[in-house]
């Protein structure tokens with residue numbers, strides 16, 4: 001069945017909401033309380049007609065009228081009266097089935113489900129295209145920051161070179177607290193969880209899976225070709241220590257958890273890892289649970305988006321914006337007015353991490369003996385890895401030395417090979433810490 005662009009008897013656009021939890025509750029409240037304003041924005045009545053939620057008491061607490069409530073989500077996605085299904089259940093199981101079924105029944109989709117998009121985006125877009133329906137997901141990345149709309153519409157004149165930034169509020173909160181108040185990782189994590197931004201399973205945050213989902217979505221839109229999750233290199237923040245935060249500070253840098261996607265000669269790459277940023281840059285000064293995303297393109301140059309990347313209010317803002325967009329398309333029977341996704345006809349190759357070029361920070365723990373720096377530099381130099389600075393911490397007699405090396409731009413595979421060789425040197429007494437440095441262009 002193709003998209004249901006016929007107008008209802010009263011000309012209304014009708015919404016079915018799946019999930020009335022933290023975000024769903026915020027969206028339901030906003031739709032109910034602001035329906036007149038929103039209807040004016042759309043140009044016809046915008047009506048919330050069904051709310052599917054297993055916990056009906058929770059939905060009632062959000063002020064959802066009794067006659068809208070149901071526990072049967074499947075009935076909502078099949079309801080011929082509904083134009084737009086808003087999926088706020090989350091997860092990739094039931095949510096995926098319901099979204100697929102809704103599209104097959106001609107419903108347009110608005111969702112905040114980053115995991116669903118990241119894992120099944122290609123398939124979802126194909127089904128949306130086949131059934132002539134919209135698939136919008138602004139709230140999946142950057143909370144209330146309109147980054148997806150900007151990439152899709154605002155930057156349509158541009159060739160995008162890179163999209164990168166802080167897309168996980170929980171990790172940014174942890175790193176901020178570790179740096180500012182010298183908190184241990186575990187203490188900062190507990191605090192971050194109390195902020196209410198962390199995933200139900202916070203390992204999704206600290207191991208980088210959440211950021212990987214988000215950069216996969218952003219990169220796919222920015223570069224016009226789908227970036228599979230398996231192609232994205234991920235390192236979490238669990239191994240970032242107070243010592244490295246301190247060492248970075250001494251060198252004039254801040255450690256941030258960055259999600260990075262770049263289009264370079266030889267192909268595209270995307271990665272997620274803790275990163276040293278010069279302390280004076282704007283991204284380095286994004287603190288707490290805030291998100292910030294930098295987009296570089298031609299002819300636009302550099303732009304920076306900053307705001308709350310999660311939470312009920314910010315996410316509600318993004319979901320409502322999508323609903324209004326889709327509702328306008330329904331009213332005008334013109335969902336193709338804005339293509340939801342442009343698949344490029346000539347996909348660029350995806351670079352493996354080993355072929356990525358970056359600048360690096362290495363922290364070596366060695367015996368305090370003449371010739372140690374020379375031995376380590378030899379391993380780097382023989383692999384064409386040049387140094388921009390070396391810092392030796394003052395060492396008490398008999399104690400191990402901490403030596404920091406900052407490199408020029410080098411190839412990841414070469415740096416990893418050098419790291420293995422350095423760790424084998426008899427003078428090196430602990431595993432060398434490697435962190436990447438941005439901006440990595442010279």
Ligand code: HSE
Nearest residue numbers: 168169170197199310
């Ligand atoms: N756990 C995520 C974060 C929530 O901390 O950013 C927003 O996607």
